[in-house]
Amino acid sequence: MKPGRAATFGKSAAQFLAGCVRQTVTVKPHIEPDGSLLEAVKQWQQVFEHNPVMYFMVDPAGTVINVNTFGAAQLGYTAAELIGRSVLDVFLEEDRAFVRACVALCLETVDQSHTWEIRKVRKDGSVLWVRENAKTMLRADGGPIVLVACENITERKEAENALRESEQRFRDYAETASDWFWETGPDHRVTLISEHSDTVAAPAGLIGLTRWDIAPDADLEPERWRQHRAALDAHVPFRDLVYRSKDRSGQPIYVRTSGKPFFDAEGAFLGYRGVCTDVTAAIRADQAEDALRKAQVELAHVTRVTTLGELTASIAHEINQPLAAVIANADACLTWLQRSPPDFKAARRSVEWIIEDGTRASDVIRRVRALAKRSDIEMVPLDANVVVREAVALVQREMASHAVSVRMELSSALPKIFGDRIQLQQVLINLIKNGIEAMDGVHDRPRELAIRSEADDDEAVLVSVTDCGAGICEQAIDRLFTPFFTTKSSGMGMGLSICRSIIEVHGGRLSAVPNQGRGATFQITLPRHREETS
Ligand code: ADP
Numbered sequence: 001m002k003p004g005r006a007a008t009f010g011k012s013a014a015q016f017l018a019g020c021v022r023q024t025v026t027v028k029p030h031i032e033p034d035g036s037l038l039e040a041v042k043q044w045q046q047v048f049e050h051n052p053v054m055y056f057m058v059d060p061a062g063t064v065i066n067v068n069t070f071g072a073a074q075l076g077y078t079a080a081e082l083i084g085r086s087v088l089d090v091f092l093e094e095d096r097a098f099v100r101a102c103v104a105l106c107l108e109t110v111d112q113s114h115t116w117e118i119r120k121v122r123k124d125g126s127v128l129w130v131r132e133n134a135k136t137m138l139r140a141d142g143g144p145i146v147l148v149a150c151e152n153i154t155e156r157k158e159a160e161n162a163l164r165e166s167e168q169r170f171r172d173y174a175e176t177a178s179d180w181f182w183e184t185g186p187d188h189r190v191t192l193i194s195e196h197s198d199t200v201a202a203p204a205g206l207i208g209l210t211r212w213d214i215a216p217d218a219d220l221e222p223e224r225w226r227q228h229r230a231a232l233d234a235h236v237p238f239r240d241l242v243y244r245s246k247d248r249s250g251q252p253i254y255v256r257t258s259g260k261p262f263f264d265a266e267g268a269f270l271g272y273r274g275v276c277t278d279v280t281a282a283i284r285a286d287q288a289e290d291a292l293r294k295a296q297v298e299l300a301h302v303t304r305v306t307t308l309g310e311l312t313a314s315i316a317h318e319i320n321q322p323l324a325a326v327i328a329n330a331d332a333c334l335t336w337l338q339r340s341p342p343d344f345k346a347a348r349r350s351v352e353w354i355i356e357d358g359t360r361a362s363d364v365i366r367r368v369r370a371l372a373k374r375s376d377i378e379m380v381p382l383d384a385n386v387v388v389r390e391a392v393a394l395v396q397r398e399m400a401s402h403a404v405s406v407r408m409e410l411s412s413a414l415p416k417i418f419g420d421r422i423q424l425q426q427v428l429i430n431l432i433k434n435g436i437e438a439m440d441g442v443h444d445r446p447r448e449l450a451i452r453s454e455a456d457d458d459e460a461v462l463v464s465v466t467d468c469g470a471g472i473c474e475q476a477i478d479r480l481f482t483p484f485f486t487t488k489s490s491g492m493g494m495g496l497s498i499c500r501s502i503i504e505v506h507g508g509r510l511s512a513v514p515n516q517g518r519g520a521t522f523q524i525t526l527p528r529h530r531e532e533t534s
Helices: 003-020 038-049 069-074 093-108 154-176 195-199 222-233 280-310 312-338 344-372 384-401 421-438 495-505
Strands: 054-058 064-067 113-121 127-138 144-152 180-184 190-193 238-246 252-263 269-278 380-382 404-410 417-419 447-455 460-466 509-514 520-527
Touching: 038 069, 054 069, 093 113, 093 127, 093 144, 127 154, 180 252, 222 238, 252 280, 280 312, 280 344, 280 421, 280 495, 312 344, 312 384, 344 384, 344 421, 380 384, 380 421, 384 404, 384 421, 384 447, 384 460, 417 421, 417 520, 421 447, 421 460, 421 495, 421 520, 495 509, 495 520
Parallel strands: 404 447
Antiparallel strands: 054 064, 054 144, 113 127, 127 144, 180 190, 180 269, 238 252, 252 269, 380 417, 447 460, 460 520, 509 520
């Protein structure tokens, strides 16, 4: 027997366990006359029985010698159910090796306390997290015993896990993003670039530089950068600043960045944090689209002028007709005035006709000028019927000279469309001219062109041009709208392709269908104009 040890055991075990509970518990050292443990166990049991801490005593073989009622209840057992069982039964299979190692460590280091966090399994299989404080004491007979106090830390652990998961989730987002993150200090110099920035297009060697040191356009656009620096100095967030930079291989890239200031607990400004995106592809696509749009506008203009050239004869005729009428009416007017007495009523009527014809001629000139004018697209609400009538007026003579009659079936209840008047006229003139040419070889029936407009449903306006000409052959149907496809000896094959791109810019469709009988129908579908309600 080693009383000294026994005394140490009794006292330090009580202190140890008391230190593991939240409230301070005073435990008198109690040593049995024969130095046995039993009474000490009883005493601890009394002290810890109703304490909200799980408390276990385990022998070197891992058998539970004692457990308090609270501890057993936490695991869904009674104390009697646990005493005598292997302590491993209340741990997950995969954690048991760790438990054994912990017990072994405690046994090797008598009187030293150890702490670890581990999962315990309840009787019903559910799991709770505990922090265990353990220490090996020597019994009066010298045999070791492991005392364990466990605190339920499930809530804290779940909160920690949730936080870790959320951190991991944001790290995953950040690392898989094609964006990179940066931080600048109070002097706006870069202090940090996200770690994965070498997998994205982030420029290298940014640390220590300001944004305007990096951007080669800083000198070219001083006002923009002055505004940006003023925002930074005012410590306000900024959004979507796009500037030029260079990637790691020195190639120019476009970068879009947004940032917000951050401050310490006292409110002192520490710098900015933000995100950068390589927007080179988007900007290049915008530039290409812009160039394409400009090219299309120019092409449309060129073909319009070409069409006008082809229509010169009929336009000249259109103007000549009212001019001839003006001269005839002016002559008549003079005759009425030279009468004795002058017939003022008749003279007045002649002058009115002169005004009407003059207006007609000037209308034709206005339309021709509008078609010839090089203009950017001007989208306005339009009445499709007016566009049709104006286009027909310009090709009236062309139709007459080809012995083509036009039948117009224009719906009177047509919603407005939204578009560029000149471009839509260009499309119609093109379709009408094609129709006239398609009927060139028709000699056995009247050459008739039908132009119809109607509201499709609530959504669209349909305008169609139907001829009774040669029709569209099988091989041609898929290629009509392909640039340079033509079956005409002097055709350019650009008309329909330009028409389709104009209609698509208007958010509509242009399609061709062979007629049931003879000829073909070209149909334009345009979305109706929706008034802004704001
Ligand atoms: P082009 O008139 O210079 O040939 P387009 O692009 O306007 O160019 O027309 C392409 C081709 O589509 C024409 O050559 C012709 O074969 C066919 N096409 C166009 N309109 C009609 C039509 N109304 N009927 C039959 N074929 C047509």
